[in-house]
Amino acid sequence: MRLRRADFLAMAGLILLLHGLLLLGQLRSLRFRVDHFTNLALLFTNFYFLYSGYLIRSLLGKLALLFYPVGYGALLYVFFVYNPDWRALFFPLAIIYCSIYRLPAAAGLFSIFVLAHIFAQPHPWAAFIVVGTVFATAYMVHRRAYGWFHVASLGFGLAAFGLLLFPIVCFVLLDSPQTVLETFAQSEVALALKTSLVSATICTAVVLLFGVPLAYAIARTSFRGKALVETAIDLPILIPQSAVGVAFLWVVGEKGILGGVLDIPGTLFGVVLAQMFVSAPFLIKTAIASFEAVDPRLESVARSLGASPAGAFLRVSVPLAARGIFVGCILTWSRAISEVGSVAILAYYPMTASVLVFSRSTQAGIEQARPVAIVLILTCLWVFVGLHFVRSAAFRKFVTGFDRT
């Protein structure tokens, strides 16, 4: 793009006009007084604003071009005039604004960032993360040539969901890393966390061991009463957890009908038992769906090539359903680690982190419970990362080893 002399003259004129207006404003009130350095910086920023605008003018529509100075003016007003304490921030923000204005996604995120810092003052970062994610997702969908209905549905749904997520994000961002570390250091918390991790992992492993073959059998066979069996697998999700705890206690508790045989309440085994009851359906249901998605003819071919039914299961069905099974494991693990009701009734001790949060919030108050809750949330966020990874295409390659030659 070549600049002609007339363009230079017009631009120089505009810069002087803009700068002159601001200086005029300074003269009218002592509030707007600026030093020489700020004055120079303002001159440079104004120049950059006009120059960028000149460069991108052909890339933008009329409306977008109209909003370019409006946005700049808003920045100028808020950061330079309205609140002089933020003046130093104005220059980098203005430069970024002018640079990314022609990229709609970046410009949108930038506006959300600035608006969040102006309007969502107590928790600007949390607001930015939630609103920014909604915007970014809606924008990506919008670019894929879907109709407005898809974009609106997604945007509206995510915005509503974002409101639910907002407290969690705020909550985690609110505490300093130091508080979190101190909480970790408390022996009670560390022990509870360890109990939680160990019990949830044992629980998942045990469910995996019996749940996967069960899911496979249900996916591959048809028999009278199969629908009943499938509903029975759903049952633990439907029953209130406190009722589950009481029922278990009645059976295996000290005075229970099997009380003399097994010593379960108050042991890790009790914790695992309660967690298993409430979390097993998640793994089993997911595994059934994944096995149903594997074409039974693949197993037939494997059988024709010499594989026994178990061999076809292990070498064909399990690798192909691995992704679903892994997702099921993560769901089960998350459900196990978050279980409170039945665990607290059947095995209050050894105390899991979830039970600790519950007990502190009822006995010592919210302030005592909060750091533990944050630690628990952060731990579970790793699960979120894992879940995301599993859903990515990279994982498919990793598990199934397509590139292995």
Add this chain to the structure above:
Amino acid sequence: MISLRKIEKKLGTFRLFVDRLDIEQGEYLVLLGPSGAGKTVLLLTVAGLVRPDAGQILFDGADVTSLQPQKRDIGLVFQEANLFPHLNVIQNISFGKRYRRERAKEIERRIEQLVDMLGIRELLRRDAMGLSGGEKQRVAVARALALGPSILLMDEPLGLLDNNTRQELRKELRRIHDELGTTTLHVTHDRNEAFTIADRVAILSDGTLAQVASRDEIVARPASEFVARFVGIENILDAFVERDAAGKTILNIGECRLPAVCERRGEVRISISPESISLHRELPVEIGPENFIPGTVRTVEDSGAVFRVSVKCSFGDVVVTCGKQDFLRLGVSCSSPVWLKPDAASVHILPTSQNPEG
């Protein structure tokens, strides 16, 4: 040799019953039938993936009826190829090697041979899901033959391919069969495919075998009207068998009287191929009119090498094929009156036992 004896399988209201079917060593048998005839069920029964309610399956005289599929020594190819999506091509082909460790060397040699035969050497390291339909099916065939099975079972292996690939692979299947001599059972509903590739064709209709014979045999002497219609014989006509004054058996096709060998009397249905009927403009003087069927030309269709002429006769339409030169020399056109002369030896009287209505 694969022998089926009184195989019976009920699935809901459908009943498959095969009284007797023998597949000779090294034979290419095609199982042909309309959809829902039970072709796939029969194939899966041979594979051991469906257990028959009654009857026996013998492999070289040994009863394998209750043997699990992995012990039957079979190769299986389905319509969708069904490659293992988590393995690459060579892993797919050599999947069964680990179950035949004692023959590993021989299987490796065989895989090499198959890879060259099917022209899939460049694909060996490719991901199974990234192949085209034809490539997938080649790999599936290589995988099924890798262990040197005693029978290759293919369920509509060419059904999902585009026309050119299908023609090409059809030839290759036959060539591979001729080179390796593997006994093959191939299921299809496409009669052209069946007739070009098979040694013998078994026609299945509504769960029972209608006819098992070579192509020529089926076309010349279809066992029933169903078979005749299904294999595309156009001329299926009403006729009448009677005994004349001299005691000879005479077949009346409309106005035409032909000598025939037939035990039955009265109404019959006959089939005659379009090539076995000659077309005449004038009634030749030396032969009597009792050997001819009069009619008028309804349509003339140019089908490449020959004209297909549809002639309206008193009892229905008859299709005749006629060489292009001959036809032009005759000088007939639509609605011209013509005379048809059926070749007495080519007229086939359809048995009624298979098809009570016909």
